[in-house]
Amino acid sequence: MTSVINWASLSAAQQQAALARPALADSASLSSQVAEIIRSVRANGDAALRAYSRQFDGLDSNPLVLSAAVKQAQLAKLLPERKAAIELAYDNIRKFHAAQLPCDIEVETSIGVSCQLKSRAIAAVGLYIPGGSAPLPSTVLMLGVPAQLAGCERIVLVTPPGKPQACDIAPEILYAAELCGINEIYTIGGAQAIAALAYGTDSIAKVDKIFGPGNRYVTEAKQQVSQDAQGAQIDMPAGPSEVLVLADSSANAAFVAADLLSQAEHGPDSQVILVSDSSNLIDAVQAEVNRQLALLPRKDIAAAALSHSRYILTADLAQAVAVTNAYAPEHLIVQTACDDELVEQFNSAASIFVGKWTPESAGDYASGTNHVLPTYGYSKTVSSLSLADFYRRFTVQKLSAQGMRNIGPAIVTLAQAESLDAHANAVRLRLAELNSIKG
Ligand SMILES: NC(=O)c1ccc[n+]([C@@H]2O[C@H](COP(=O)([O-])OP(=O)(O)OC[C@H]3O[C@@H](n4cnc5c(N)ncnc54)[C@H](O)[C@@H]3O)[C@@H](O)[C@H]2O)c1
């Protein structure tokens, strides 16, 4: 059993340490390892991609490009009930994201001065679908549906190939991709896939923006390429899964334990936290976690994640809310006697699951919300993935002669205040011309 942390007894430094992310440990060596992978892909292109597939994914020769024939052969293996479930999830995700379509706006700020805000789809997007430890067709929907709705011209999907062959991309991934109209698919994963999307190789043309979650290598690579002007923009740091459950004595311990385990099974560096004002509930959840863990096929992975899980006892629910806001979880599940009241008090969770009938699995797969979410505490300022992320916004302004007369003098005054005479001249010349026409 993991020991229970009594929050009130910790110093500020101990509280901060108790909320540290395991995936961020040893970040210096992670950063240099990933930098070397990116450097090698930039220097050696496809050859580097094949070498890393051999090293990390155990593949002797990776074709890199998924052929139409292999795709059809894999799709033929799809089970009907899985096809139906993917379609249900697709429909719900599409409904929720279609409601987010941006509207262009036009405002006349002064008479004769028109300002517009327009949105246009980003032309080329790269979607990273994790596949190291489990293929995630649900992530194809989370990224592919908004890319399709936005109307991105080129949608590229990369995913690590299953063993023993590069063509072993799960049929569910391929069917979800087909629903989203994605035809350009590459059998690569990890930091090397991110480098290929950001800089291009002989087989893969570079994209403008990279989307998608992944393990610590993938997430670090996304952050590195986004800091290079020649690289690519990214959606957000969406690393190893995290869930914080805030529950009181009214919660169902078996449900809470199942919710914690559902994220612990993602990977050894996932993090799951229970915060409660009830020590009885914490004891009951710990017992349930041990009982349910033993029955899981992925118990070794979940056990590794549980080794850095936390059970935090707070003095009351107000303190539980404060701990939750300080941690800024990717996912927050609330199971208390006053859920709706508490929801208003959270200011940093990326996605919130309210009440005993709302497991995180609902949002992971099929409620319609997006499961690509910021981790590592970034949700304090970074939002969950939405349709807007697939657009670029830009402004358009147009002044008529009257508009120039109306705001020109103020522009000249402001330019003079900034000692930027050339700025002022660009307006003075026009005002002079207007005055001469008038005269
Ligand atoms: N935050 C989110 O929105 C979100 C959503 C879904 C999944 N996730 C997370 O995505 C992650 C998926 O991880 P995964 O590992 O299963 O798949 P992945 O596709 O992210 O990573 C697999 C790749 O990692 C590379 N790799 C493995 N070991 C390496 C090493 N030692 N050095 C360098 N590269 C190495 C390999 O190239 C491999 O192909 C999980 O942590 C899961 O929690 C997050």
Ligand SMILES: N[C@H](CO)Cc1c[nH]c[nH+]1
């Ligand atoms: N919980 C993950 C996001 O952290 C998303 C996911 C996909 N499949 C199952 N779960």
Ligand SMILES: [Zn+2]
């Ligand atoms: Zn999940």
